Amino acid sequence: MLLEASGLTKSFGGVTAIADLDFQVPAGLVYAVIGPNGAGKTTLFNLLSGIYRPDEGRLRFAGEDLGGRQPYQIARLGLARTFQNLQIFFNLSVLENVMVGAHARGCQGMVAALLRTPAMRREERQIRAWAWEALDFCGLGELAARPASALPYGALKRLEVARALAAQPRLLLMDEPAAGLNDTETLAMRDLIGRLRDQGITVLLVEHHMGLVMRVSDRILVLDYGSRLAEGTPAEIRANPQVIAAYLGGEVHYAVE
Amino acid sequence: MKRLRGWWLLVALLIALPLLFPGNYYVTVVGASALLHAILAVGLNLLMGYAGQISLGHAAFFGLGAYSSAILTTRYGVNPWLALGAGLVLAGGVAYLIARPVLRLKGHYLAMATLGFGIIVHILLVQTGGLTGGPDGIGGIPTLSLFGWAIDSDARWYGVLAATLLILVLGALNLMDSRSGRALGAIHGAEVAAGMMGIDTAAAKTAVFVLAALTAGLAGSLFAHQQAFVSPDSFNFFVSIELVTMVVLGGIASTWGAILGAVILTFLPELLVVFEDYEVLIFGAILMLIMIFLPQGIVGGLADLWARRQGAAAPTDPPKAGPAPRGLAPASDPVSQDAA
Structure with a gap:
């Protein structure tokens, strides 16, 4: 396993963002994390990248314990990320x-x-x-x-990916890479994620665009209130009655296409 | 070499000026003062312009260098070059000690902390009279000599300060165009993202803080020997503010801007003397007008005007991400969007 989380817990002033979460990401896959707003997806990314410290639980990446490491130390282990709200050096x-x-x-x-x-x-x-x-x-x-400040939004989203890719990461965390993109740009992003996997880079993806997630992911983890609701292949997730009830709801038909 | 074109121009200019106007007061006296200010501003710009960390206490390091040279040479008879080295060690060492705790702070808090540091050093210079001579300062500082050649005239000091500035500018240009320099730019642009690129942000900020302090310490030692006299007033809070003004006025994040700011702030008061009582008033008004019409400073503002003229010929996509944070605006917090 490239990435393993066990018993991961993080709360903010009484609100539990991540609750006793276990999951494993094998190398070479596109692994998506989905869930409604507030399910704890970005908190999970901030825990993985060392911006937050977990209250409890362990994170192992490439055989190393991530506990107590600074973001820059985690990055040097081969973990790169993109940011949902652009963090470009303008x-x-x-x-x-x-x-x-x-x-x-x-x-x-x-x-x-x-x-x-x-x-x-x-x-x-x-x-x-x-x-x-x-x-x-x-x-x-x-x-x-x-100058980076002269780029249109769609290009900035790809710049986030290029910057992370230049680190030659083993694991790339992508936080809503398609957010705010139009259909053409979303297709290009889907293609880009596929090519990243072809390069042997493991991708951990947080994304709201269900069409993109279902097409590009090998496995999907569904979060709800910081806990694991389901985990499996896109087909399994689509067929999971709990997921349909809790999250996909009306969107399920769209997701199936 | 294109990268160093501006530097060669500066070399030519600094050589040409004293040759064209030999013995001219505005070149060898005011000019030398502008060179000293430029050394301080270029150093401070490494911290403020490159790395985006404000310091309102830069004059303290200037003072530590100056007083090291003054005290060691007059009271203990130490060789001036050794004293200069000791000044560098003191300024760099103090910077290293306070860098970690102080540079954890951001924005206004960092400004406050560095301001406090500057005031503390100034008070120490005034209060430890036995060592520093108190408010009266220290006089009779011997001059420097280089290979038996005493630096004892205005023209020679001009040469020494010009050479020092040129070396410093070369280093600053080299740094900007390097892995370390880009790391500082990344910290300026988006500190959290910089950390995620594997940059040890605390170490990088400490390094540039020490580097800026070393240049100020060097400037201080040279200043002490040039003036043969130091007193605490040369290193107080207002000097720190003046240095920050030079960096911002010329155009933050640009070494050329820092030099231009230093030149303007040195010459303007000299030229405004003709207005007598209204000198300070007009001086302030000019600063305000520049910042209102060229908020990115003179170099940044002119570069923007130039880019706009170029852009009119070849239109590009409008930036949707807002203006570039060239100044000291703190980067947005990527963590706050988290739906906890």
Whole structure:
């Protein structure tokens, strides 16, 4: 298992956001987490990425215990994420944003930068090449030189992915990558998620767009009030009466398409 | 080399000025003062402009450097270069010690903490009279000499300060275009996301805080030897504010902006002397007008105007994500959207 959560619990001032949650994400899959608003999906992502500390329970990623680790330490283990509300570096160019994504793959520090040593320049070329790779993969190559602040929303969503991809992650957490996208852009995002999996990257996906989730996911975890309501393949989830009753409701026909 | 075009221009300018106007008061005296301010502003801009962390106590590090040189050379007869090194160690060391606790704070709280630090250092300079000479300061500081060549004239000090500024600007430009520099930019733009890119944000902020303090400490030592006299008033709260004003006025996040801001704030009071009683009034009005019409500072504002002219020729998609947070606006909190 690439990612394992056991007994994971987190509450905020008496409100339990995640309650005694267990789940496992095998490597190589697209694993979706769905649930109504307030089900604890973003809390789960913030726990996984070290922004929050769990009250109880354990998280293991790639054989390492994530307990007590800072976000940057977790990122260096090979866990990258995108943000639901864009967290783009708007003061940098598109290419620089993605080069920051490759930060953990480099090692040259501030003194080397001040002196612009040969080793630093070599690494700089390598980081640039990695960034270009990620930009092209996400179809952003033509926008590389633009300031990030000049990009339209749809491109910024892909920039979030490119930046995370430049870290060469083993696990990529995607927090509502299709939110706010139009139909064409959503299709392109679906295609992008599929290609990420083809690259061997495990994707953990939080998404409200049921059409996208059902098409792209290998397994789905359904959360309700921070607990596990169901887990299984898209077909199993669609057929699960509890899920239909609690969450999908009228949407089930749409989800089946 | 395109990357360093601006730097070579600055080299040419700083060499040409004293040759074109030899012995001119505005070049070798006011100009040298502008160079010293530029050194301080470029250093502070590493912290404020690159990393987006405000400091209202930068003059304290300037003072630590100056007083180290003054005390060690006059009271203990230490070699001025060793004293300068000690000043760097003191400024850098103090910065390192306070960086972690202080830089955990953001926005107004960081401003308050650095302000407090600056005031504490100023009070120490005034109150520990046995060591620092109190409000009267310390005089008779020997000048520096370089390979037996005493830096004892205005023109020579101009040369030393110009060379120091050029080296510092080269370092700042190198830093901006590097993994460490982008990490600082990322912290400025969206600190939580920077952490998720594997950037140790606390360590990066500490490093740039120490770097900025070292440049201020160096400026302080040079200042003490240049003036041969130091007193606490050169390092008080108003000096810190003036340095922040230089960085913001010229255009935050730009090394050129910091230099331009330092030059303007040094020369403007000199030129406004003709207005006598109204000098300060006009000075304030000019600052207000610049910030009203060029809120991103002079360099940032002009760059925007230029980009807009270019953009009119080749229209691009309108940005939907709002204006770039070039200033000190705190990044939005990605955690707060969580539906707990």
